[in-house]
Amino acid sequence: MTETADIPSLNAFLNAALREGVLRSAHFTGATLCFALPDGRPASVVVGARSQFRSRFGSPVTIDGATVSIDALLGALTAKADPLFARRVSDSLATIRTTGDATGDPEFWTFREAEAALRFGHVLHPNPRSRDGISAEEAALYTPESGGRFALEWFAVDPAHHRAGGLADDGFRRLAEADGIAVPADRRIFPMHPFQVARTADNAAVAALIQAGKLDRLGLGQPDWSATASMRAVHAFHAPFMVKFSLSLRLTNSMRLLSQREVLRGLHVTDLLNSEIGREIAAAFPGLTILTEPAFAALQGADGDLLSETIAVLRDNPFQEPNTPGPIILAALCEAPREGLSPLGRIVTRLAKGGDTASVAKAWFAAFLTEAIRPVLELRARYGLLFCSHQQNMMLTLRNGWPGGAVIRDCQGTGHLAPFHQRLASVCPGIGEGSENVLDIEEGDRLITYYIVVNTVMNTLATLVLDGLVTEAALRSVWHRFLDQARRETPGDPTFYRRLLERPSLTAKANFATSLSGVNEADGGSAGQLASFLELTNPIVLTEAA
Numbered sequence: 001m002t003e004t005a006d007i008p009s010l011n012a013f014l015n016a017a018l019r020e021g022v023l024r025s026a027h028f029t030g031a032t033l034c035f036a037l038p039d040g041r042p043a044s045v046v047v048g049a050r051s052q053f054r055s056r057f058g059s060p061v062t063i064d065g066a067t068v069s070i071d072a073l074l075g076a077l078t079a080k081a082d083p084l085f086a087r088r089v090s091d092s093l094a095t096i097r098t099t100g101d102a103t104g105d106p107e108f109w110t111f112r113e114a115e116a117a118l119r120f121g122h123v124l125h126p127n128p129r130s131r132d133g134i135s136a137e138e139a140a141l142y143t144p145e146s147g148g149r150f151a152l153e154w155f156a157v158d159p160a161h162h163r164a165g166g167l168a169d170d171g172f173r174r175l176a177e178a179d180g181i182a183v184p185a186d187r188r189i190f191p192m193h194p195f196q197v198a199r200t201a202d203n204a205a206v207a208a209l210i211q212a213g214k215l216d217r218l219g220l221g222q223p224d225w226s227a228t229a230s231m232r233a234v235h236a237f238h239a240p241f242m243v244k245f246s247l248s249l250r251l252t253n254s255m256r257l258l259s260q261r262e263v264l265r266g267l268h269v270t271d272l273l274n275s276e277i278g279r280e281i282a283a284a285f286p287g288l289t290i291l292t293e294p295a296f297a298a299l300q301g302a303d304g305d306l307l308s309e310t311i312a313v314l315r316d317n318p319f320q321e322p323n324t325p326g327p328i329i330l331a332a333l334c335e336a337p338r339e340g341l342s343p344l345g346r347i348v349t350r351l352a353k354g355g356d357t358a359s360v361a362k363a364w365f366a367a368f369l370t371e372a373i374r375p376v377l378e379l380r381a382r383y384g385l386l387f388c389s390h391q392q393n394m395m396l397t398l399r400n401g402w403p404g405g406a407v408i409r410d411c412q413g414t415g416h417l418a419p420f421h422q423r424l425a426s427v428c429p430g431i432g433e434g435s436e437n438v439l440d441i442e443e444g445d446r447l448i449t450y451y452i453v454v455n456t457v458m459n460t461l462a463t464l465v466l467d468g469l470v471t472e473a474a475l476r477s478v479w480h481r482f483l484d485q486a487r488r489e490t491p492g493d494p495t496f497y498r499r500l501l502e503r504p505s506l507t508a509k510a511n512f513a514t515s516l517s518g519v520n521e522a523d524g525g526s527a528g529q530l531a532s533f534l535e536l537t538n539p540i541v542l543t544e545a546a
Contacts, residue, residue, distance in 0.1 A: 003070055007059075009070065009074065009092060012124060014045065014057055019534075032046060033047050038081075041076075044061070045061050046061075050466075053458045056336060063076060075090070085126075088127040089126055096119075102335070107398055107401055110323065111327070115229045130252060133248060153220055154190075154218040154220070155191070158188075158213075158215070161209055163299070164190075166294045168296065171294060172312075174240050179238075179239065187216070189218065191243060192310065192312065205299070205301035205305075222238060224237070232245050240317060244293070244312070245258075258296075259308060261435050265293075265412060268414075287375070287397075289318070290408055290409075291318075293316075327396055327398075328398065330392075344463050344467070348469055351402070358469065362478055369479070370403075371396075372403055373456070377452065378490060378492065380492075384416045384420025385415075386416060391456050394408050394456055416438060417439060445499055446533070450506075454507070455509075480501070483497050501541075502541065507534075510531070
């Protein structure tokens with residue numbers, strides 16, 4: 001039973017290691033992956049299915065020809081690594097082991113159920129569920145897969161010690177009223193995540209504000225908030241906004257503290273979408289919804305410094321009907337359970353009605369590219385806008401199982417290309433100022449290649465292949481036709497489409513190397529990424545060359 005429970009951890013670790021060439025002497029022999037451990041001993045795992053971008057592995061697992069546990073294998077693979085990295089791998093393994101598979105029919109998941117349906121985290125990461133700085137009791141309440149419910153704690157602060165932007169006064173007041181909080185007339189208000197309240201109790205700057213009578217607790221709101229898939233963003237059906245908080249913990253590669261540059265990106269995106277360009281985008285892509293982040297608030301210490309640990313950001317919340325099926329994050333749709341098909345595979349199988357699943361899979365993938373990917377790539381082509389929404393931040397709306405549109409979120413991953421800056425600034429003055437996300441074409445296109453193409457498109461393609469529904473070659477052809485048509489038909493800059501059609505490699509983030517290095521990935525701005533990157537073979541160019 002334990003071996004089955006550990007399979008998601010085995011898959012995430014080995015796929016990340018294989019992508020980055022970490023496994024010594026790795027080679028596939030039939031349905032077996034063979035490699036050498038750091039100490040030189042031979043090891044092997046069973047291969048259930050393969051694709052270019054990832055595979056599915058399983059038991060038995062062997063070292064020196066003897067069957068061992070997955071736990072023992074991962075322990076042997078990390079035995080000579082940094083002890084902190086090894087501990088994170090072990091912690092992630094233990095967390096995933098006790099996490100059940102997603103249940104229910106994905107086509108009828110509510111928004112809350114869909115957010116909790118991503119059970120195992122990043123599919124290519126050595127420690128996808130590692131969490132530094134959170135207790136088991138807190139994890140059982142505040143993590144998305146736990147399904148916990150909790151209340152936000154509300155505070156009133158002297159205006160002189162309140163830093164805010166956007167529609168903060170009106171937005172936080174509306175949120176407080178919906179949460180059942182009486183709003184004092186002479187103070188500014190803002191919420192804190194209960195996890196973070198405990199972490200700021202010993203903060204000297206916060207304590208000084210309380211002692212000086214500048215900060216008062218207003219109490220708890222309604223106990224119906226739950227984590228979205230990203231944990232630090234929370235949702236409640238009764239609320240006009242979701243809220244994204246600074247959390248003093250490290251999830252996988254980064255500390256989850258918000259920064260000034262991130263909140264400015266949210267304000268800039270909001271302003272842009274309310275401009276002439278925003279109206280053009282809405283008219284051209286009616287199936288695309290971009291969740292804006294129109295306000296933020298935080299405490300300001302007596303010295304005038306922003307207390308980043310207290311930042312709260314408002315995010316649009318169009319999901320206020322508790323019994324209505326919601327959009328599904330793509331990562332949850334593509335996540336393989338321990339046994340059987342992914343939610344996406346189950347949907348495609350149902351649509352095939354016992355017939356030709358390959359034809360349905362190709363049609364579904366083509367619709368996905370048209371409805372979800374084309375709008376994002378056209379924002380880059382027409383306006384130089386970068387919405388780097390990976391699988392956890394892109395949600396699909398389904399219509400009878402078919403892709404009907406996309407919802408993208410998290411302005412942290414937004415930016416724009418420098419050659420388009422003058423046009424954007426003409427309708428959205430101040431865009432890019434202080435947000436550190438105006439990039440040259442090469443850097444911007446490398447980022448969108450990873451987040452949209454590798455992380456999103458190729459993982460979706462791999463899911464359909466690994467579920468045994470269609471060949472990889474067939475879906476590569478669909479992808480090639482899509483890009484070629486988009487290149488010919490775009491009214492904007494076709495450079496990025498040509499890049500994907502002609503360059504021999506695709507940029508990808510090296511999660512294994514990044515995690516092993518121990519850096520805080522969030523410390524790097526878009527122009528100074530601290531994460532490690534590598535180049536993968538472009539399957540289209542590989543196919544054309546063959």
